[in-house]
Amino acid sequence: MPRVAMSEGDLAQTSSGVAGEGRASPAEGEIAVDCRKLVKRFAGGSVVALDGVSLTIRANEFFTLLGPSGCGKTTLLRLIAGFETQDEGSILVHGQSLDGLPPFRRPVNTVFQSYAVFPHMSVEENIAFGLQMQRRSRAHIASRVKEMLALVRLEGLEKRKPAQLSGGQQQRVALARALATEPRVLLLDEPLSALDQKLRAGMQLELKRLQNEVGITFIFVTHDQHEALTMSDRIAVMNAGKILQLGTPAEIYERPTARFVADFIGDTNLIEARRVGPARFRILSGVEIEADEAGPVGDEVILAVRPERTVLAAPGQGPLAGTIEQIVYEGTDTTYHVRLAPGVRFRVCEQNRGGGSPRFRQGEAVSLALPANAVRVLVE
Amino acid sequence: MSNARQRAGLLAPSMAVIGVLLVLPLGLMAFVSTLERGPDGGVIWSRHTLDAYLQFLFERDLLDNLVLNTDYLQIFARSIGLAATTAVLTLAIAFPIALWMAFQPPHRRTLLLFVVTVPFWTNLLVRNYAWILLLRNGGVIDRLLQATGLTHEPLNVLYSPLATGIGLVYSFLPFMILPIYVSLEKLDRRLIEAAFDLGADRWHALIRIILPLSMPGIVGGLILVFVPCLGAFVTPALLGGGKSLMIGSLIQLQFGQSRNWPFGAALAFVLLALILCALLFHALRYRRLAGRLV
Amino acid sequence: MTRAGDLWRFPGTRAAAFAVLAYLYLPIVVLVVLSFNASDSSLARWEGFSTHWYAVAAADGNMVHSIEISLTVACVATLVGTIVATLAALATSRTRFRGQIAVEALIGLPLVVPDIVAAIAILLFFVMVGIQLGLLSLVLAHTVFTIPIAYLPIRARLAGLDPALAEAAADLYANPWQSLRRIILPLIWPGILSGAMLAFIGSLGDVVVSYFISGPGSTTLPVYVFSMVRMGVTPTVNAVSTLLIAASASLLTLSYLLGRRFN
Numbered sequence: 001m002p003r004v005a006m007s008e009g010d011l012a013q014t015s016s017g018v019a020g021e022g023r024a025s026p027a028e029g030e031i032a033v034d035c036r037k038l039v040k041r042f043a044g045g046s047v048v049a050l051d052g053v054s055l056t057i058r059a060n061e062f063f064t065l066l067g068p069s070g071c072g073k074t075t076l077l078r079l080i081a082g083f084e085t086q087d088e089g090s091i092l093v094h095g096q097s098l099d100g101l102p103p104f105r106r107p108v109n110t111v112f113q114s115y116a117v118f119p120h121m122s123v124e125e126n127i128a129f130g131l132q133m134q135r136r137s138r139a140h141i142a143s144r145v146k147e148m149l150a151l152v153r154l155e156g157l158e159k160r161k162p163a164q165l166s167g168g169q170q171q172r173v174a175l176a177r178a179l180a181t182e183p184r185v186l187l188l189d190e191p192l193s194a195l196d197q198k199l200r201a202g203m204q205l206e207l208k209r210l211q212n213e214v215g216i217t218f219i220f221v222t223h224d225q226h227e228a229l230t231m232s233d234r235i236a237v238m239n240a241g242k243i244l245q246l247g248t249p250a251e252i253y254e255r256p257t258a259r260f261v262a263d264f265i266g267d268t269n270l271i272e273a274r275r276v277g278p279a280r281f282r283i284l285s286g287v288e289i290e291a292d293e294a295g296p297v298g299d300e301v302i303l304a305v306r307p308e309r310t311v312l313a314a315p316g317q318g319p320l321a322g323t324i325e326q327i328v329y330e331g332t333d334t335t336y337h338v339r340l341a342p343g344v345r346f347r348v349c350e351q352n353r354g355g356g357s358p359r360f361r362q363g364e365a366v367s368l369a370l371p372a373n374a375v376r377v378l379v380e
Numbered sequence: 381m382s383n384a385r386q387r388a389g390l391l392a393p394s395m396a397v398i399g400v401l402l403v404l405p406l407g408l409m410a411f412v413s414t415l416e417r418g419p420d421g422g423v424i425w426s427r428h429t430l431d432a433y434l435q436f437l438f439e440r441d442l443l444d445n446l447v448l449n450t451d452y453l454q455i456f457a458r459s460i461g462l463a464a465t466t467a468v469l470t471l472a473i474a475f476p477i478a479l480w481m482a483f484q485p486p487h488r489r490t491l492l493l494f495v496v497t498v499p500f501w502t503n504l505l506v507r508n509y510a511w512i513l514l515l516r517n518g519g520v521i522d523r524l525l526q527a528t529g530l531t532h533e534p535l536n537v538l539y540s541p542l543a544t545g546i547g548l549v550y551s552f553l554p555f556m557i558l559p560i561y562v563s564l565e566k567l568d569r570r571l572i573e574a575a576f577d578l579g580a581d582r583w584h585a586l587i588r589i590i591l592p593l594s595m596p597g598i599v600g601g602l603i604l605v606f607v608p609c610l611g612a613f614v615t616p617a618l619l620g621g622g623k624s625l626m627i628g629s630l631i632q633l634q635f636g637q638s639r640n641w642p643f644g645a646a647l648a649f650v651l652l653a654l655i656l657c658a659l660l661f662h663a664l665r666y667r668r669l670a671g672r673l674v
Numbered sequence: 675m676t677r678a679g680d681l682w683r684f685p686g687t688r689a690a691a692f693a694v695l696a697y698l699y700l701p702i703v704v705l706v707v708l709s710f711n712a713s714d715s716s717l718a719r720w721e722g723f724s725t726h727w728y729a730v731a732a733a734d735g736n737m738v739h740s741i742e743i744s745l746t747v748a749c750v751a752t753l754v755g756t757i758v759a760t761l762a763a764l765a766t767s768r769t770r771f772r773g774q775i776a777v778e779a780l781i782g783l784p785l786v787v788p789d790i791v792a793a794i795a796i797l798l799f800f801v802m803v804g805i806q807l808g809l810l811s812l813v814l815a816h817t818v819f820t821i822p823i824a825y826l827p828i829r830a831r832l833a834g835l836d837p838a839l840a841e842a843a844a845d846l847y848a849n850p851w852q853s854l855r856r857i858i859l860p861l862i863w864p865g866i867l868s869g870a871m872l873a874f875i876g877s878l879g880d881v882v883v884s885y886f887i888s889g890p891g892s893t894t895l896p897v898y899v900f901s902m903v904r905m906g907v908t909p910t911v912n913a914v915s916t917l918l919i920a921a922s923a924s925l926l927t928l929s930y931l932l933g934r935r936f937n
Contacts, residue, residue: 178577
């Protein structure tokens with residue numbers, strides 16, 4: 001009997017990355033955002049951006065929508081924010097339906113990809129804007145602005161105009177502005193994509209800290225899988241308007257349930273095979289591979305193994321024979337590109353514990369072994 | 381350096397034509413304003429005087445003393461008043477339509493731009509003449525109003541400042557719509573979305589975000605309408621009956637009946653100085669949009 | 675508000691827009707309609723369709739002469755102005771150079787200066803230099819403002835060209851003249867044509883400059899009509915005006931369609 005994905009309770013235990021430390025497990029608590037069968041079409045119906053998408057996001061979760069451009073993740077975000085109206089389906093935030101509500105009446109705020117900081121207002125005027133729209137008292141606005149400036153560490157810059165700020169600082173203004181009105185959900189549309197690598201890494205930690213401190217639900221959109229893995233409590237991998245898999249970063253990475261997910265997240269070796277036993281498969285060359293799981297129902301399968309789990313050994317020691325085609329030195333690891341058969345290449349990634357010199361040379365004959373617990377069985 | 385040479389060669393004809401046929405004459409005009417008026421019109425090229433400028437404010441009495449003369453000041457005041465009213469009215473009419481146009485789907489926008497500018501390209505006379513037809517007693521509007529019982533006497537609108545105003549607003553509307561439209565169309569939509577997101581309804585988004593950010597276009601439009609309005613003389617002549625004198629009509633007179641070229645030149649020079657200052661102000665104030673009027 | 679699209683619809687602006695468009699076109703429509711009025715069309719009493727007034731206009735020798743003058747001036751000024759404008763646009767569309775803002779300001783100057791100021795400045799210039807007011811003076815004066823009018827569409831079209839095209843041509847051994855003739859001109863000719871048409875309309879329609887620069891025996895059509903209207907409303911003016919409108923409108927539509935077709 002094929003082993004299915006683990007239950008919700010198990011998921012809660014396998015939290016990883018920065019998300020895990022000392023926080024209430026996301027399995028408890030209410031549902032923050034409930035999307036039901038959302039359909040969105042563009043261009044008179046010829047483009048289907050979202051094809052019946054349903055998902056539930058829990059309160060105080062750092063939830064990421066991950067996928068390539070055009071997969072529908074930004075469309076989904078905009079539907080929640082209210083800038084587009086769905087053709088079918090409904091959205092509820094903390095039990096309250098958002099249908100028919102314009103953006104200015106939704107308890108949801110957005111941080112835009114281009115920050116969209118008002119250029120003609122100073123930093124503090126930007127932050128105060130939402131509070132002014134809510135008609136809060138002057139005193140409340142002043143104290144709240146001060147709080148936000150401290151939260152995003154922009155004290156001293158409140159009188160500056162956006163043109164006088166760096167990209168990273170503008171982004172913090174956008175954050176502070178969106179958080180000032182105490183929304184129940186914060187939407188972030190690829191906020192880090194315009195930053196350079198160093199700054200980006202810093203901001204990732206910063207965002208996690210913020211979310212911890214403020215304690216509200218974050219819905220984060222990105223196409224960068226590394227970012228998603230590092231920051232999220234749970235990830236929804238999307239492609240072509242559908243959610244392919246939803247789970248914690250560890251699950252998504254270690255146990256992809258679709259070829260696209262395996263391919264999109266990190267590097268994966270993929271090879272076609274035919275089932276010859278409950279958990280036994282034969283590849284084209286006749287070699288039989290054993291796996292830890294039976295996988296989904298079907299005889300034509302694709303086996304997926306991560307490069308860092310593939311074992312590289314001298315010829316004859318492993319079941320798969322091949323030759324080294326290329327060796328790529330990457331500082332922390334070395335990747336060997338091994339040719340198993342015409343058109344079939346596997347990558348093996350090994351950490352450079354020994355300090356740099358590769359174990360084999362280009363052109364050498366080698367063999368590969370695939371440990372059973374590293375083999376994922378997928379159907380297309 | 382052949383690139384720079386090539387460029388100089390390409391630019392030479394246009395620079396020469398505009399330099400010789402406009403810049404030089406403008407300088408000449410300023411120069412003429414400092415000359416003495418000739419006995420039969422024309423000027424005496426060798427005699428310099430500031431009479432032309434003094435003529436704004438003063439006249440000479442029988443004993444050749446300078447006495448304050450407010451005639452010209454009144455004309456100026458009236459012209460400025462009419463031009464300012466025209467500019468403000470045009471703004472009030474142009475902004476809603478520019479706003480509507482800017483948020484139409486792209487293919488419709490180019491069509492609308494075309495539709496809005498066509499009347500501008502019709503001849504100035506044709507435009508004024510059409511309004512004469514509409515506004516005169518016995519004309520289309522008069523007969524329509526009387527036929528529907530809204531009025532019982534002839535309108536008597538033609539040949540009045542009101543008619544001049546209607547004609548001026550009509551002529552200058554495209555000049556106001558275009559810069560405002562361009563300014564609005566260039567607005568980053570995300571900024572408006574951000575305002576909505578933060579709780580602003582459409583009214584507040586308009587007042588707090590759209591309006592301030594389209595100021596360059598609005599001010600550009602005001603300049604494009606106000607100054608040429610000051611120099612208008614065809615419309616005041618045809619629709620205003622030449623009764624209330626404007627700066628433009630005044631200038632035209634100096635080269636016609638009054639034969640006072642230096643004074644005409646002085647008036648024109650003041651007008652020119654006004655618009656150059658306004659444009660300089662606009663360019664400096666909205667510097668990041670270097671050179672363009674929006 | 676039920677749909678997100680409503681966010682971008684500001685209440686009242688649609689009605690205002692249509693009202694303004696009506697305001698813009700009403701006078702023109704009335705004028706054209708009345709030009710076919712069999713009776714004295716200025717009195718707005720419809721008495722049957724007739725092209726009588728067009729015939730009267732055609733028979734007016736002075737009117738026909740002024741049309742000739744207008745067309746001649748427009749053709750020459752447009753030809754010269756468009757060529758000059760094309761050269762200038764080619765110069766300014768390359769890499770940025772020192773003084774670019776000054777050059778572009780100078781090119782735009784004729785459009786920015788109020789027409790009455792430009793008119794008398796040019797008049798004084800002709801007087802001083804001794805140029806007789808006539809066909810030549812008109813052509814010279816009109817050329818000044820056909821240049822910026824033609825310049826704008828040409829410049830816009832050049833700006834839309836991929837700069838790599840000129841480089842590719844040079845890479846393939848084309849000298850600048852060949853590159854211009856075989857690559858650039860064929861790609862920008864819609865802009866040139868558009869600029870020429872706008873300049874032509876601008877010249878045909880000019881009133882103020884022509885008023886001051888026209889000499890005895892060489893008045894342009896608008897100036898002639900101006901004097902007619904000043905003397906009183908005559909029905910032939912309707913006919914002539916309609917012809918002017920038709921000419922401008924057709925050229926404008928052509929220019930617009932060209933723009934659509936080649937963009």
